[in-house]
Amino acid sequence: MRCVIARFPFELTKSGVLDSMKGVKPEEVVGESVTIGRRVYPVKQVGQVVTGQDRRDFSADEVLRAMTKLGFTCHGLPQAAAPTRALSPLQRASATLGAAEPSDHLTI
Numbered sequence: 001m002r003c004v005i006a007r008f009p010f011e012l013t014k015s016g017v018l019d020s021m022k023g024v025k026p027e028e029v030v031g032e033s034v035t036i037g038r039r040v041y042p043v044k045q046v047g048q049v050v051t052g053q054d055r056r057d058f059s060a061d062e063v064l065r066a067m068t069k070l071g072f073t074c075h076g077l078p079q080a081a082a083p084t085r086a087l088s089p090l091q092r093a094s095a096t097l098g099a100a101e102p103s104d105h106l107t108i
Contacts, residue, residue, distance in 0.1 A: 003066040003069070005062045005066060017036065017046070021037070021041065021050075024049055026040060026042070032060045032064055034046050034075070035074075044060060047063035050063075
């Protein structure tokens, strides 16, 4: 399939991408990613390996479009963890001193 990445045309095939990524260790995923085989790779890493271009020369969207057209599973940005409730100054001091788990209310 003909794809344009960073203004350059590439003839990419699913088997060609699989062969290119064979033996490549996935980097830590912090943004968009692509599942190739049983591994999840950052989109920019896949684009660099497949095209041989510098990661600054193409966008993640260009690679995502190409990988989606080839039938690979693409993932968007990871979801942020749910915010945790902040401790009050008294709860923080109690935790620092090793006191028992502070409760939300006092019992007398």
